[in-house]
Amino acid sequence: MTEKAPPQKASGENIPAEETLSVVFHDLPRESPAVAAALGGEIAARFRPRDEAPFSIVAHDERSVLIGGLNGVVHWRWLYIRHLWVAQQRRGMGLGTALLQRAEDEARSRSCLGLYIDSFDPRAAALYERFGFTRFGEIADFPPGHSRMFFSKRLAPA
Structure with missing residues (x-):
């Protein structure tokens, strides 16, 4: 046209x-x-260029069944956690916290200034806040009837 x-x-x-x-x-x-x-x-x-460096952390049980994982990418010295998943039957056992701790350790090893993540799930939001993330934004009705929440955690200098 x-x-x-x-x-x-x-x-x-x-x-x-x-x-x-x-x-x-x-x-x-x-x-x-x-x-x-x-x-x-x-x-x-x-x-400056983003210089993206993706990575993953996966967790398997003793039978090699995937029970959790995290996909992230570092750009501009911030680690974005794109995906964080824990199998339904393994939630509430500390696996999400362990994945977040490993991601934070990775961010520190790459000299990141901080981490950021988003979620639609209020239970996940509570986990992030317990782990030290601060909610900095929210889009209501995205998806309809729910909210998309945004969190960041600034890392203290070593």
């Missing part, structure tokens, strides 16, 4: 119509790698 979009000055005012920009929009069924690369390049130029 081609549309004529009036260009905007930085202040939000329209610029003269003779300078109208012709724009072609494409609706894609997936994420555009070109947009991600363009934004990534601009962010890296402004704030």
